[in-house]
Amino acid sequence: MSNIDVxxxxxxxxxxxxxxxxxxxxxxxxxxxxxxxxxxxxxxxxIVIALSIFAPWLGTTDxxxxxxxxxxxxxxxxxxxxxxxxGRDLYSRVLYGGRVSLIVGFSVxxxxxxxxxLVGLFAGFMRKADGPVMRVMDGLMSIPPILLAISxxxxxxxxxxxxxxxxxxxxxxxxxxxxxxxVLSLRSQTYVEAAVAAGSRIPTIVLRHILPNAVAPLxxxxxxxxxxAMIVEAILSFIGAGVPPIIPSWGNIMSEGRALWQLRPHxxxxxxxxxxxxxxxxxLLGDGxxxxxxxxxxxxx
Amino acid sequence: xxxxxxxxxxxxxxxMAIVAFFVFSLLYLAPGDPAAIIAGDHASPEQIAQLRVTxxxxxxxxxxxxxxxxxxxxxxxxxxxxxxxxxxxxIAQRLEPTLSLMAITLVxxxxxxxxxxxxxxxxxxxxxxxxxxxxxxxxxxxxxxVIGYVLDYIFAIQLRxxxxxxxxxxxxxxxxxxxxxxxxxxALGIVYIALIARITRAxxxxxxxxxxxxxxxxxxxxxxxxxxxHALRNASxxxxxxxxxxxxxxxxxxxxxxxxxxxxxxxxxxxxxxLRRDYPVIQGVILLFSFAYVLINLIIDVSYTFLDPRIRY
Numbered sequence: 001m002s003n004i005d006v007x008x009x010x011x012x013x014x015x016x017x018x019x020x021x022x023x024x025x026x027x028x029x030x031x032x033x034x035x036x037x038x039x040x041x042x043x044x045x046x047i048v049i050a051l052s053i054f055a056p057w058l059g060t061t062d063x064x065x066x067x068x069x070x071x072x073x074x075x076x077x078x079x080x081x082x083x084x085x086x087g088r089d090l091y092s093r094v095l096y097g098g099r100v101s102l103i104v105g106f107s108v109x110x111x112x113x114x115x116x117x118l119v120g121l122f123a124g125f126m127r128k129a130d131g132p133v134m135r136v137m138d139g140l141m142s143i144p145p146i147l148l149a150i151s152x153x154x155x156x157x158x159x160x161x162x163x164x165x166x167x168x169x170x171x172x173x174x175x176x177x178x179x180x181x182x183v184l185s186l187r188s189q190t191y192v193e194a195a196v197a198a199g200s201r202i203p204t205i206v207l208r209h210i211l212p213n214a215v216a217p218l219x220x221x222x223x224x225x226x227x228x229a230m231i232v233e234a235i236l237s238f239i240g241a242g243v244p245p246i247i248p249s250w251g252n253i254m255s256e257g258r259a260l261w262q263l264r265p266h267x268x269x270x271x272x273x274x275x276x277x278x279x280x281x282x283x284l285l286g287d288g289x290x291x292x293x294x295x296x297x298x299x300x301x
Numbered sequence: 302x303x304x305x306x307x308x309x310x311x312x313x314x315x316x317m318a319i320v321a322f323f324v325f326s327l328l329y330l331a332p333g334d335p336a337a338i339i340a341g342d343h344a345s346p347e348q349i350a351q352l353r354v355t356x357x358x359x360x361x362x363x364x365x366x367x368x369x370x371x372x373x374x375x376x377x378x379x380x381x382x383x384x385x386x387x388x389x390x391x392i393a394q395r396l397e398p399t400l401s402l403m404a405i406t407l408v409x410x411x412x413x414x415x416x417x418x419x420x421x422x423x424x425x426x427x428x429x430x431x432x433x434x435x436x437x438x439x440x441x442x443x444x445x446x447v448i449g450y451v452l453d454y455i456f457a458i459q460l461r462x463x464x465x466x467x468x469x470x471x472x473x474x475x476x477x478x479x480x481x482x483x484x485x486x487x488a489l490g491i492v493y494i495a496l497i498a499r500i501t502r503a504x505x506x507x508x509x510x511x512x513x514x515x516x517x518x519x520x521x522x523x524x525x526x527x528x529x530x531h532a533l534r535n536a537s538x539x540x541x542x543x544x545x546x547x548x549x550x551x552x553x554x555x556x557x558x559x560x561x562x563x564x565x566x567x568x569x570x571x572x573x574x575x576l577r578r579d580y581p582v583i584q585g586v587i588l589l590f591s592f593a594y595v596l597i598n599l600i601i602d603v604s605y606t607f608l609d610p611r612i613r614y
Contacts, residue, residue: 138319139318144552146553154578157338239557279441
């Protein structure tokens, strides 16, 4: 209550002279110093994306090429991270493995956010459907996400597409609950009521009034979903219920490294490091975005 | 009060029914012929037909669902198609390691996370606070099996303080039992600790700005007493809520932790069943875990009235 601006409006031009609008490059710098997490997260993520996309040109060999004569070599100038138990080059496998994690992470983030948004809008606007739809979402959310994904994978063939579908089903109910909450709180706002009274149709209200307000929490939520999807994909592959073993993914590489765990721990530690750094990058980005988009809540969480 | 508990119990029934229906119908939702997928690539048409009868896929969906629920209400989860043993027997054999792992993790997490979060809130903005919050973000980002392998490498392979893998049953003495579980519990607990510490910090920070804290300080109550008696007590509702929600992390994490440390618990049973394509067992374990999760959160909802007498229903 103490933050009411009491400065008279005639001082506005003085204020403009004293504080000229910052030039663009300064604003980016100011943003960077205020939210360093966003910058660090973005940079780390860009590095991982670049390593995955440009893997063929970064001194890699065929990640699936089996060479029994060069089994379990320690890291050397020849193969930077050493070779695995089938003689495959670990450096190449780890770089190509990033593609699976990134594809799964981003696909699930987009799919789960879109489906969750639609379900949340539906539940928020159709008062009769709200109860039943949200009970179904409660039911889905009471199954721990990893177990839900495992049971879905147990019934299908292992493939990247099926992993994406399974993780999306496990993740989207949380988005639908978030969207429904936003819709319910906005519906009682005067400007939405005014739009309803003026006869705006629901699609117009959604586009003009609901979506612009729902974008910020949805973007933050989707970064967390992306991080969580990467972890779930790695876990699924690690326990043998994810992408088929022929495809190099961080979870698969770690799963194969288990056999030699006590002798060659780096076979697990290197893909583990890449996975953790990628997830950390996305979490930092998400935390930073949350603070930047919601300055009021930033002080508390 | 009793009326409230009964009403909450009744409200949990539809959620459990939806979970049961969903877990059951997964078999039918799967693309393609589930019997052919479960039988594997090398099965003959006769074997697939046989499996279809075993799974009850030859009968209509509703008939099968009703008889399944009826058996479920009598404590019968069905029979494993790999070992031909009742699923309740399989689960009972594997219950002890998982419950032990989760109990130690829970105690460890509460003992570490709550003081950590409270201290971070008390010194908000300080180096200690930043350290705690950074640890929490890192804890969120390192997947449970990564932490598991790192801890196993340090404490089992390098320092040789604990066994590398395996589980010592509780009948064999508390010492070996605890030694076999302390590193797995630490690995499983880190995400949980990060989650609870963050919420504790936020909740305590909120309470510390209240008038009654200033009053307590003004009348000369010591800092420790303010923090752990006045502030934590009033911040307990969100903390307890997140402890309950976080149980889902523990359940999912147990599947992985038991694989990393070769602990013969329910998580390992799930993984083995996935590899054997023993769907009825997966169904049973998921149902059990989900019901446990719903019940724990129900108990927590009811406990709010004890933690905060202002909450009345």
